Amino acid sequence: MAELVVGIDVGTTKIATLVGEVRGDEVNVVGVGVEPSRGIKRGVVNDLKAATAAIAASVKKAEKSAGCEIGRAFVSVAGSHIASMNSRGVVGVGGGSRPVTQEDLERALEAARAITIPHNREVLHVLPRHYTLDGQSGVRNPAGMHGFRLEVETHIITGARTSVTNLEKCVEAAGVFVDRFILNPLAAGDVVLTETEREIGAVVVDIGGGTTDLAIFIEGAVWHTAVLSVGGEHITTDIAHGLRLPFDLAESVKLQHGHADPHRVDPLSGFPVQPFGEEVPSQVARTDLAMIIEARSEEILSLVLQEVKRSGYDGLLPAGVVLTGGSSNLPGIRDVAAGCCRCRCAWRARSA
Numbered sequence: 001m002a003e004l005v006v007g008i009d010v011g012t013t014k015i016a017t018l019v020g021e022v023r024g025d026e027v028n029v030v031g032v033g034v035e036p037s038r039g040i041k042r043g044v045v046n047d048l049k050a051a052t053a054a055i056a057a058s059v060k061k062a063e064k065s066a067g068c069e070i071g072r073a074f075v076s077v078a079g080s081h082i083a084s085m086n087s088r089g090v091v092g093v094g095g096g097s098r099p100v101t102q103e104d105l106e107r108a109l110e111a112a113r114a115i116t117i118p119h120n121r122e123v124l125h126v127l128p129r130h131y132t133l134d135g136q137s138g139v140r141n142p143a144g145m146h147g148f149r150l151e152v153e154t155h156i157i158t159g160a161r162t163s164v165t166n167l168e169k170c171v172e173a174a175g176v177f178v179d180r181f182i183l184n185p186l187a188a189g190d191v192v193l194t195e196t197e198r199e200i201g202a203v204v205v206d207i208g209g210g211t212t213d214l215a216i217f218i219e220g221a222v223w224h225t226a227v228l229s230v231g232g233e234h235i236t237t238d239i240a241h242g243l244r245l246p247f248d249l250a251e252s253v254k255l256q257h258g259h260a261d262p263h264r265v266d267p268l269s270g271f272p273v274q275p276f277g278e279e280v281p282s283q284v285a286r287t288d289l290a291m292i293i294e295a296r297s298e299e300i301l302s303l304v305l306q307e308v309k310r311s312g313y314d315g316l317l318p319a320g321v322v323l324t325g326g327s328s329n330l331p332g333i334r335d336v337a338a339g340c341c342r343c344r345c346a347w348r349a350r351s352a
Helices: 048-066 102-113 161-173 184-192 195-200 232-243 247-257 286-311 333-340
Strands: 003-010 014-023 026-036 072-077 083-092 121-133 136-139 149-160 177-183 202-207 212-218 221-228 270-273 282-285 321-324 347-349
Touching: 003 048, 003 161, 003 184, 014 048, 026 048, 048 161, 072 161, 072 184, 083 102, 083 221, 102 121, 102 149, 121 161, 121 177, 121 221, 149 161, 149 221, 161 177, 177 184, 184 202, 184 212, 184 221, 184 321, 195 202, 202 286, 212 286, 221 286, 232 247, 232 286, 247 270, 247 286, 282 286, 286 333, 321 333
Parallel strands: 003 072, 072 177, 202 321, 321 347
Antiparallel strands: 003 014, 014 026, 083 149, 121 136, 121 149, 202 212, 212 221, 270 282
16 A cells, blocks of 8 residues: 655645655655635744634645545744754764764764754754765765764754744644644755756745745755745735735736736736725726836845845855745746846746
8 A cells, every 4th residue: 555645835825735645756646635824924823723724624625635534744834933054963983893874874963953042942954964974075975984983064944932833733733743844945945956956056945925935955955944024925915005905806916917027018908906995997007017016026036135145155056046836926027036136046937
């Protein structure tokens, strides 16, 4: 019987539950449940009851689709409370008389994890970047090799304990045990980046509803991660304010008529909307809508570029930037990204 694996992506705009059937190195999706998100704001729970109900509804849809009960799952996590740092761990390896074992690798990771963090934070991931064995740097997997001194460079990701606990409480109240929390851009990177891109240096940027998450992959490992508190929902809010529309109508307008590049929109094209306080619909030019979208899109992508430069790895990314997430499907956003970029990165969109 094939093994089943379940993932729950808890986002600001929607909650998606996927059931996968594992056969060898392949995972085939056999069940899907998507529910509009409630009680979640910018990746953080702000209404336990509403969030629990939305997660439970998504899980039930996935159960019905897959024809099985869901008891445990991997759960995505994001939000501005996420932080990261790099750390080093060093351990001795049996005086060089025996090969490095998996236990030695785990001891090295534990040594790297032994850092001082505030009591209100918890470690979510300890990701090895590379190992050094007796001064030989750049070792990918030292298991089986002989040496005296083993060092590991790691990337450590932490989250606010209260935010993680609240999300865990919602998932478990929906009847699902949390196997593990996984940072959004790590999961996205595994899906949308090729092995070659991860090897030579690339950035995955997941533009969601409430947050924009990014991860830098170099030499096959994660070197930097960040979560920015801005996303597609902010574009919708700008449209609602600019055109004086209800939020739901602004979202519909964005999806049906939106474009991020005013220069690629027919200047004579328009559509009718009914603003607040108006008795009859008025005509809105698509170029006006595109200018609103362009302004916020430029801000989001400029913040991404600033974060990439702040990491110090902007010169090590020949594979460029891959955009994913719901908002990356917005027409013209790739061209806006290329216009914002002042480095040599190539920008392209790819669906997760």
